[in-house]
Amino acid sequence: MDRKTVDQFLVKYAAGVYTEAEHAEFLNWLRSVPDAEVEDVLQKLAHQFAEQPADEQTPNTLLAAGIESRLDALDQAPQRRRFRWLKIAVAAVLCLGFGSLFIKRVLKVPAQTNVQVAKIVPGTNKAYLALANGKRIILNKAANGLLATEGSISIYKTGDGQLLYKQEGHARQPGTDLLVTPRGGQYKVTLADGTQVWLNAASSIKIPLGFTESERRVDLSGEGYFEVAKNKAKPFSVWVNGMQVQVLGTHFNISAYADDPSMNTTLLEGSVKVTRNGQSRMIVPGQQAQVTTDIRVCKVNVQDIVEWKNGNFSFSHEDIKSIMRKISRWYDVDVEYKGAQTHEGFVGTLPRSANINEVLDMLELTRLTHFKIEGRRVMVMK
Numbered sequence: 001m002d003r004k005t006v007d008q009f010l011v012k013y014a015a016g017v018y019t020e021a022e023h024a025e026f027l028n029w030l031r032s033v034p035d036a037e038v039e040d041v042l043q044k045l046a047h048q049f050a051e052q053p054a055d056e057q058t059p060n061t062l063l064a065a066g067i068e069s070r071l072d073a074l075d076q077a078p079q080r081r082r083f084r085w086l087k088i089a090v091a092a093v094l095c096l097g098f099g100s101l102f103i104k105r106v107l108k109v110p111a112q113t114n115v116q117v118a119k120i121v122p123g124t125n126k127a128y129l130a131l132a133n134g135k136r137i138i139l140n141k142a143a144n145g146l147l148a149t150e151g152s153i154s155i156y157k158t159g160d161g162q163l164l165y166k167q168e169g170h171a172r173q174p175g176t177d178l179l180v181t182p183r184g185g186q187y188k189v190t191l192a193d194g195t196q197v198w199l200n201a202a203s204s205i206k207i208p209l210g211f212t213e214s215e216r217r218v219d220l221s222g223e224g225y226f227e228v229a230k231n232k233a234k235p236f237s238v239w240v241n242g243m244q245v246q247v248l249g250t251h252f253n254i255s256a257y258a259d260d261p262s263m264n265t266t267l268l269e270g271s272v273k274v275t276r277n278g279q280s281r282m283i284v285p286g287q288q289a290q291v292t293t294d295i296r297v298c299k300v301n302v303q304d305i306v307e308w309k310n311g312n313f314s315f316s317h318e319d320i321k322s323i324m325r326k327i328s329r330w331y332d333v334d335v336e337y338k339g340a341q342t343h344e345g346f347v348g349t350l351p352r353s354a355n356i357n358e359v360l361d362m363l364e365l366t367r368l369t370h371f372k373i374e375g376r377r378v379m380v381m382k
Helices: 003-015 020-032 033-050 059-065 065-075 078-093 101-105 304-308 318-329 354-362
Strands: 129-130 136-138 145-150 152-161 162-167 176-181 187-192 197-201 203-208 214-228 234-242 243-247 251-256 265-271 272-276 279-283 287-291 294-301 312-318 334-338 346-351 372-373 376-379
Touching: 003 020, 020 372, 187 354, 214 304, 234 251, 243 251, 243 265, 251 304, 265 272, 265 304, 272 287, 279 287, 279 294, 304 312, 312 318, 318 334, 318 354, 318 376, 346 354, 354 372
Parallel strands: 162 187, 214 234, 334 376
Antiparallel strands: 129 136, 129 176, 145 152, 152 162, 176 203, 187 197, 197 214, 203 214, 214 251, 234 243, 243 272, 251 265, 265 287, 272 279, 287 294, 312 346, 372 376
């Protein structure tokens, strides 16, 4: 494919009149050319969309028109020029705000020859609830409505992926329920006090059938996002692997998977106290407490941390092993590493609804890593 043909394809693409054969030929050409030509193509593509009348631009064309300004902004950082391909493929293709723009509309092709197509689907709203009486309910198979009554507590499924605990009386019922999401699952529960909890994949929360007179306590494993109902008389606390997070009423995220290097509490609103092994630290909105043998507090982009709740993967200078742990939990796959891995950080937002092959293809465009799928195992190679 010569440059004249490439330019003609870009015009056709902007107008939406290209053929599948032209599309495939363009993709093959794009994967083989030097980085400078790729940048030039992206800029020309943005120009093609920019020339369209504003009232004819679809949401995707508006995204495409933003590629050029993103590239220009990145060009102002000379120290990043040596990562030109990373800049183009990650910052332009996967960057915040553009999502799957270039992959979905320009690079959407069958899986590459080094990837064996597997029937691996994204995660969904699925979980099971183990009641205090021993009964187990598979929530994604249960009908909406009343699921169970335990003393003065009634439990309802109010919609797809949503569970509600409702206090119908004043008597406190002893016992604890357990809500569990498998790998490839997520679920939301509203507790009897009005606190809302979103559970990520491979997570669980112990829910008491009645809080005590002095406190509201739940136990978590994995990851959960909390919006705690205010009650100054009853502090709310989350316990996970010996760590306590205590609040009055606030919004925060806890990620404490056993295979992650630290347990992280990220605060969006209010204030919380994080305690472990006799150490305590207060954090304010925009901060994250990272707990290992001690507690380290740092500033983070909180929206990146909670994007999973909004249906997206969000990577902020994240290494490949951290990314693959998230992919493993969401797509319910095992990951195997072959040889040395890149230490570069990836930046971008990808939809969790995407097919796993699409997600891996996006990451491969950085030319920093490669993948091969065999059954439900993903092999990662540099």
